[in-house]
Amino acid sequence: MQAIAKLRSGPGGDLIETPRPEPAPRELLVRVKAASICGTDVHIYDWDPWAAGRVKPPLVLGHEFGGIVEAVGEQVTSFRPGDLVSAETHIVCDRCYQCRVGQAHICQDVSILGVDRDGAFAEFVTIPEQNAWLNPPDMSPEVAAIQEPMGNAVHTVLAGAVAGLRVAVLGCGPIGLLSVAVARACGASAVYAVEPSAYRRGLAARLGATLTLDPRDTNPADRVRELTGGEGADVVLEMSGNPGAVVHGLRMARNGGRVSLLGLPPRPLEIDLSNDVVMRGLTLQGIAGRRMYATWYQTRELLASGQVDPAPLITHRFDLASFGKAFELVKRGECGKVVLLP
Amino acid sequence: MQAIAKLRSGPGGDLIETPRPEPAPRELLVRVKAASICGTDVHIYDWDPWAAGRVKPPLVLGHEFGGIVEAVGEQVTSFRPGDLVSAETHIVCDRCYQCRVGQAHICQDVSILGVDRDGAFAEFVTIPEQNAWLNPPDMSPEVAAIQEPMGNAVHTVLAGAVAGLRVAVLGCGPIGLLSVAVARACGASAVYAVEPSAYRRGLAARLGATLTLDPRDTNPADRVRELTGGEGADVVLEMSGNPGAVVHGLRMARNGGRVSLLGLPPRPLEIDLSNDVVMRGLTLQGIAGRRMYATWYQTRELLASGQVDPAPLITHRFDLASFGKAFELVKRGECGKVVLLP
């Protein structure tokens, strides 16, 4: 089969021919119909310090996908060939405290598809039965694929109340954009989207932002305070990992507000805890992955009901062989979600 | 001024001429622009056992209203003549445990406008400054009035999660109808509205119900289970007070689901706690009034943002002198919200 792989340490990737994998007794073999590119894939492709410290080539990249079950291992009981599935990409240990108390998304011994084992930028991928998510047969494989990043957005937005509240979203990459749509669908009365790219601000508006801000033109913390009569936003969703955005995020939150952090700053950053967090009674939440599997049910429902329409998000499609162009586009940022069609 | 009053014990009411009230030092005098009829008003009008046990005539009826501040008492500091206000109708003691810990809506020593002191079916009404809610000047007085019952709906719907969840609403009087709209605006993936009146089922559909059910045609608990693949509704909002509806509500909730009870059954009713509540891990919530004043902020935001449009709910308008027709219409139930225009 064809696949996009990292064959050795260092930047770049290769389109390879490799044997179709065999499912283990409790695994599914899935024929990938659509696979979308995530920032994590770019980190590995570019071989940044994080990737260099974690990834062991050779590795097939990719983890967001929708596909059709081709075959099942002998102990699989809940799926059969022909099912349209997506995957929770965190493969968890099922033994640690977190796994045993319903917090498997922060398992102490997690392994990730496309990072720690072969992924989905390929014609076929194997996944544990436990990680497979059954979709309705008429779902678009592209939407099936983006349920995984949409799950990040759903997890972040619904980690606290949003109905009737004013929400700021910092960073409008695909997960930020999906957060805009989810927040609005879940009753946010205002969604302020902060993003330097004009292209992405345009997408944010299409996905439901009530106002978009370019952080280079205006101090976003001051602007959000002004928009909220001096009070600040009830909820701040930090989706960029930009250190400046984190600081702005804390300052634009109202006293007692929630600041949910999904973006990963590339380095430690200075925070004025006394003035920006403690005395104002803020709550900061680190958000990782998706609740297993509450988030998947919520995501399914928001899609099936039409409360969230992710169509505007999917802006570009490529075949596997054009992966280089696809990665370049993602790095340039003039796109929403970019999908590979094996 | 003109007012609708209960002058003596027994059914009915009178249109009277009575002196314009004077505001106390911390009160506002408000010129009523619109006042809507609540089920409580009907109980008093009809002089049911509850009313007979509580109300002391003479009493001006009515508590849901929007109006313009005409004058303010000498110690009032936050309002001035010309402000468009609504009122939280629970006048609380500010001293009991509940008042002191942020649960004033269940104050142990509450007094209610139009029940325990003169109300708003009149040209003028006085209210404590503390109970006044400032509206934007361009809000319709009718919408200003229905913020109070909408607050009941907001309190009920948002007493737990609804985003991405399947919600059943039992009873589509005005508060039930507003609950349909609020649940949908806050991300419910399905809203099943159960109501015997075809007129009100029609309104429920207009306000966002994804399905309406006539409980005389079908067993609603069975039907909701069927609609949810056997699981049951995640959230059940009991807005009718009908004893049969309560039992259906418990049975249609999924294991671990939430059943929020706002309707007031007229008498004790039999509940199979073991099978319908304990073994299935349900949570039942008694819902009274509105959170003071978190609910008012949420309601304001849902209206101002357009997330909830209550316009279809307001179906009929009468002048004060036609109050008899208005009450008859409310009792017949072929209406949404009925508004009096003094």
Add this chain to the structure above:
Amino acid sequence: MQAIAKLRSGPGGDLIETPRPEPAPRELLVRVKAASICGTDVHIYDWDPWAAGRVKPPLVLGHEFGGIVEAVGEQVTSFRPGDLVSAETHIVCDRCYQCRVGQAHICQDVSILGVDRDGAFAEFVTIPEQNAWLNPPDMSPEVAAIQEPMGNAVHTVLAGAVAGLRVAVLGCGPIGLLSVAVARACGASAVYAVEPSAYRRGLAARLGATLTLDPRDTNPADRVRELTGGEGADVVLEMSGNPGAVVHGLRMARNGGRVSLLGLPPRPLEIDLSNDVVMRGLTLQGIAGRRMYATWYQTRELLASGQVDPAPLITHRFDLASFGKAFELVKRGECGKVVLLP
């Protein structure tokens, strides 16, 4: 091996010789060192309507136990012979919504040890690896056994706040008694224990109740209101299943209080929802089983730290052959926890 079994429909039980069971690939074979008698065992022994409708003889009774792993199935990875284990007695489906979102204790397709499959009143019992709980090697097998009912108490008490709050416990069977101890250990400022048996009131006092009440001498709702300056208890734990106690429980709760229901009333009962629940903003919680496995961790910690000392609870011990006397004692109620020692 020896075992106590229900061989046919109808009251009673038999001491039998039966082959030692074989563990399936993912099961453990455990040599039972101590097994305690639960109310459920009595229902089956007495063959009450619930038991008659559910239990399929022949069946070995019993589910609360501590024992030593004797052998493990070939796919077991986390346990080995010699481990001292207890068991979560709810064997869950791992597929339903509840199992998938961290609410497995209310699984839609549960099977219970000693109810739906052979139990622990025997020299040996088999359990799924997934249900086994590893204890420290020096724990008393009796304490190992009572972690299961103590888990019910921990789940009930900690289903909401108790620290600095006034708690009423209705019914002082073993789970009620453990609830007294857990509530006090977790910061309850008062624990009012309501129980008709003088013997059990004495145990309640030893386990930490600040006051005990005989419901035949006094109206417990009135008395608790009096003790709390008219406010009512912040938290009510209904552990008896007695219909009268449920009603008293609702009436003794303060406005906005929590009423957690673990006791199983034998039949539907009348509740005045309007006055006792809705208008006073109560929250009622049905409590089933133990959170899997958060409750087990909490229970382990409360025991290991000495915050809860369950020793006074274990009042009687019998060998298997004396099971008849043991059951009679439990039915008489002049006991705390009764343990069988195979």
Add this chain to the structure above:
Amino acid sequence: MQAIAKLRSGPGGDLIETPRPEPAPRELLVRVKAASICGTDVHIYDWDPWAAGRVKPPLVLGHEFGGIVEAVGEQVTSFRPGDLVSAETHIVCDRCYQCRVGQAHICQDVSILGVDRDGAFAEFVTIPEQNAWLNPPDMSPEVAAIQEPMGNAVHTVLAGAVAGLRVAVLGCGPIGLLSVAVARACGASAVYAVEPSAYRRGLAARLGATLTLDPRDTNPADRVRELTGGEGADVVLEMSGNPGAVVHGLRMARNGGRVSLLGLPPRPLEIDLSNDVVMRGLTLQGIAGRRMYATWYQTRELLASGQVDPAPLITHRFDLASFGKAFELVKRGECGKVVLLP
């Protein structure tokens, strides 16, 4: 009357004779029986940058106190001369969003006793009726005084679950020490107290710490991980404001744990959000003041029930004239709580 005042900008304080204050219509005049020294008093005494930016001399210092009502303003309705009272020291605006939704402890327009208006290191002090807290007449005035800092501890500890959990307390000044006692009383299975002062580690042990650590001898994050089998503490309470302690605190928390921050770092500090917060799913809470007035009720109950005994905390007493020695002792840190007796 005698009072300790800051008469001009700059370090130090003066014992002055000043007229007894008059209560305003809604204020109480209180004869101070005991007043304890807080770190905030030391900041003002030493005239640190925060104090220089906020305090406007002349000002009577002090805010933690217990005293007897001497006289009441004419509109006061709930107190009378002879009552033993303490004070919530945050005087709030009652108008902002936070005040209106039950979060007055983070009021946007707060004024603080002894910081923004004359305080309690004096024979008499005036306080708003709304801020007065009635104590039982037999409470020691010293304990009455320390309810205010104990409220900080109660607010911090009970801002999430602690029962059956392992808690680390960083910093054993008076509030940290009270947090140790409160956590233990509320069911914490372990309390690890981290503090460089041997004197204060000794107090921590007396107040219930299960283990004390000197952060100069050992890396506290590593040590707490070791003590918890590698998992980390479930709850971390940062009471020191020491930048190093904050970083250790994040690292010793388990994945998904709670880190409550009450200490005020004197300057911004570097945090590795990605590795220490986001990917591990931590929740950070800024904690300010006391919940008004839920915290006061909880504190009252923990004291009245004997669940918390603060006696070991109160180590030194001085008359007003010896305030210089008292402040020096507090700055040296070889003390628990230091009380002034006017």
